Amino acid sequence: MPDSTLVDAALLADWPLPEPGSDKEERGRLVAVAGGRDTPGAALLAVDAAFRVGAGKVRLATARSCATALAVAAPELMVTGLAEHDSGIADPAQAARVLALAEGSSAVLMGSGFTDPEASAALVGAVVPHLGATVVLDAIASAYVTEDPERLATLDATFVLTVNPSELAHCLDLDQDEVESDLAGHAALLARRTSATVLCGGPVKVVAHGDDLWRVEAGNPGLGTAGSGDVQAGLVTGLLARGADPAQAAVWGAFLHGTAGDRLAERIGPVGYLARELAGEVPGLLAELSR
Template sequence: MRAVAEPTTVTPELLRGWQLPEPGSDKEARGVVLVVGGSGRTAGAVVLAGEAALRVGGGKLQVATARTVTSQVGPAVPEALVMALAEDDEGELTTEDVDRLVELARDAEVALLGPGIQTPATAQALLGALVPQLSSTVVVDALGSAYLTENPEGLHHLDGRCVVTVNPGELARTLHVDDEEVERDQEATTVELAKRLRAVVVCGGSRKVVATPQGQLWQVLAGGPGLGVAGSGDVQAGFVTGLLARGADPAQAAVWGAFLHGAAGDRLAADVGPIGFLAREIPCRAPGLLAGLTG
């Protein structure tokens, strides 16, 4: 990996000087979010991501997930339009409803793809059928990155209107390098993946790194070990998605979303304890943090 410049540390002062677009006065002005993911065993991921998108100001929410869990998702996020997707005998999503997803995505400002998908094969098949037909902004999260592992050019047609959110292990697999290489130089590997995918990349973990394809680099030091809990990454992806929906560009949405996720973890650690808080408790901290940074 080539050496990269030192990352800019994200602070409240930096964000106050990089204000988000005005949110507008109604839900239409704040954009439509489409979340696609989950399985017959993972209803929670799309719930967490969808709520997080709304908590940072996304206007309208549509969730497309496995048919057998829609009865759980609807009551959990009553604000959302919920669409049932075909699944196989193992509860994994199939490509049967891709045409319907394309129609939904055409009416959405941003589509979040991947939270709760359980197998690389599912991600490769579903995103492989869906992504080439999309023209709106896209966020690829978690195991959705398995599609990009085999198709690094898969987001190129979006001309930079995309963000990829991964943990260090997912970054290593997508980049075809060892986990140790990411651990040794998280900045350089994140920049390399951003350039390869032509997308902004957020690599989470104990320290978050955000990189653009042009080599811009930020680090987020907010957060702590308590954020290393199931569902936490789904929340971060939802924050990024909601900020995109309300008009932020990919780099701004990624930096703000990563910071809000970390800062929410800090507040929960102070109130609850350094570990033991739940991913479902993170989204509700975002409105207060946003008010403090944008007021």
């Protein structure tokens, strides 16, 4: 396994986030293309996490069937309902609308709550070649990478991939056991092939960016619960909107996610806390780390 740098509070103190500013415009805009007919909660988890790290304005583009419910559940959001693919996520034919919504945004999240790899790859492929922002491809949205990892490096957008070991293996067209035997090495390989920042979850989180590798040992088995990855993707995207660069956003997001889980494990128990409880721990953690 290649050498990696341990992420802790001391490292983050020497790598401070951009000042949040006092105005919502100063804290950045982001668009999340997330959720679907069967997974509206994934979108809600991701955008809530983005708000909790200080993103100023968040817009959600989601399946039309769940747009109204999400707008009511999160009144801070601007929500746009899109025509649906048979799989329940936004139809790839809606790419032009997504691009119009993303205009002026500094970060775009795609993938949280997507359920169909083929439809996800088609939607991502119709959108990202026309973006210039930083794009977070979460979970099944990484199916776009599987088809041709090197093509990300040819696009104008900058990319962060938030994946689990199984998704990392699919991106590299390798066996999952092989990838898990050297998670850091394979995350670094994908980062080189795509020119992206790669955040891979697991018992130890790994962030790869160029020749740099970080490991985040914060976290516990309770994080292995439905929706947890959506929260992490939202944290990373919110930090990008605030002005963090991709490596910083991935490292900070991974540490905040893991440490939030540790706080909940201490207070509630090692398992049984919920993904929707993670983001609420984040503002206090940010305040502590900033001090």
